[in-house]
Amino acid sequence: MNLDSLSQITTVQQHILEQQGTHPTATGAFSWLLSGMTLATKIIESQVRRAGVLDVLGETGDENVQGEQVKKLDIIANNTLMRCLGYREDVGILVSEEEEEPRVLKAPTGDWKYVVLFDPLDGSSNIDVNVNVGTIFSVLQRRHDLAYDQDQLHHALQPGYKQLAAGYVVYGSSTVMAYSTGEGVHMFTLMPEIGAYVLSQEHVKVPDEGKTYSVNEAYVKTFGDGYQTYLNQAKDEGYSQRYIGSLVADFHRILLRGGVFLYPETKQSPNGKLRLLYEANPMAFLIEQAGGLATDGKMRVMDKMPQSLHERTPLVLGSKKEVEKVQKHLVD
Numbered sequence: 001m002n003l004d005s006l007s008q009i010t011t012v013q014q015h016i017l018e019q020q021g022t023h024p025t026a027t028g029a030f031s032w033l034l035s036g037m038t039l040a041t042k043i044i045e046s047q048v049r050r051a052g053v054l055d056v057l058g059e060t061g062d063e064n065v066q067g068e069q070v071k072k073l074d075i076i077a078n079n080t081l082m083r084c085l086g087y088r089e090d091v092g093i094l095v096s097e098e099e100e101e102p103r104v105l106k107a108p109t110g111d112w113k114y115v116v117l118f119d120p121l122d123g124s125s126n127i128d129v130n131v132n133v134g135t136i137f138s139v140l141q142r143r144h145d146l147a148y149d150q151d152q153l154h155h156a157l158q159p160g161y162k163q164l165a166a167g168y169v170v171y172g173s174s175t176v177m178a179y180s181t182g183e184g185v186h187m188f189t190l191m192p193e194i195g196a197y198v199l200s201q202e203h204v205k206v207p208d209e210g211k212t213y214s215v216n217e218a219y220v221k222t223f224g225d226g227y228q229t230y231l232n233q234a235k236d237e238g239y240s241q242r243y244i245g246s247l248v249a250d251f252h253r254i255l256l257r258g259g260v261f262l263y264p265e266t267k268q269s270p271n272g273k274l275r276l277l278y279e280a281n282p283m284a285f286l287i288e289q290a291g292g293l294a295t296d297g298k299m300r301v302m303d304k305m306p307q308s309l310h311e312r313t314p315l316v317l318g319s320k321k322e323v324e325k326v327q328k329h330l331v332d
């Protein structure tokens with residue numbers, strides 16, 4: 001990389017600082033928090049990228065709170081995020097897909113600001129077979145209406161529209177971070193040679209339409225009638241189907257190319273499979289910032305009031321006109 005082009009790059013930290021003047025969340029504390037996320041995901045990326053030669057593939061033999069077999073890389077990613085975000089003094093609570101309880105880092109009386117929720121390594125069924133996986137995160141402001149003796153968990157149980165920021169990192173042919181603080185969706189590509197996430201696309205907009213649906217059709221017989229009639233109509237209209245089985249990777253494709261992602265309620269997952277707080281809400285925040293929609297089939301995902309940390313939700317998200325089409329079939 002020649003030094004001349006270095007002057008033209010914008011790193012994610014610079015981008016946040018440039019946004020600083022325009023946004024209430026843009027305090028030094030927030031960009032410091034995000035630097036914890038970028039550091040952690042660079043470390044995770046280095047493990048994922050060399051997984052075949054490091055002893056990080058396979059399972060630990062344990063089962064997580066979701067009842068899933070835990071992968072070694074799940075734990076490596078989880079510990080890395082806990083460590084990097086735990087150092088950020090304004091982070092009071094951390095919530096992870098891999099841990100049943102929230103990690104309360106600061107006293108309720110303390111002067112901390114943020115709750116960070118994350119899925120350390122999304123797409124765990126694809127980890128060992130070298131298919132794209134990712135990290136998903138959501139940032140909430142602490143609640144100021146909670147009594148000090150109330151369970152701190154309640155700081156995390158806030159509806160998605162309260163998110164200050166959300167994002168993901170997809171570990172694929174290149175490593176890309178996409179995030180939003182409510183001022184549009186911006187993408188950064190990791191440049192290993194300088195160890196920095198460099199701005200690659202600003203104000204990403206999801207196409208209004210896209211003749212591609214993304215769903216695990218193996219379960220179609222257990223979907224509700226509305227979903228089945230939508231999928232039949234899509235097939236009649238010559239739609240294509242793409243499904244990687246890693247939410248972060250399927251979402252990334254839809255954000256760039258349009259289409260719709262569906263994970264409805266099924267017989268084996270009557271409340272859907274995906275987790276509201278650290279999978280559905282951050283992706284809903286991003287898709288809405290990019291001009292798309294996200295529902296649970298009945299209501300806007302980000303209006304749902306969470307009742308528990310690891311609750312699941314049906315999810316339909318993507319291009320505005322595609323999600324509206326699905327919803328039309330669900331109400332008819």
Ligand code: FBP
Binds near residue numbers: 121
């Ligand atoms: P985790 O891997 O973080 O548990 O996420 C769940 C997930 O793998 C999503 O990434 C993906 O969209 C979905 O489950 C795939 O589920 P299925 O194998 O039932 O299609």
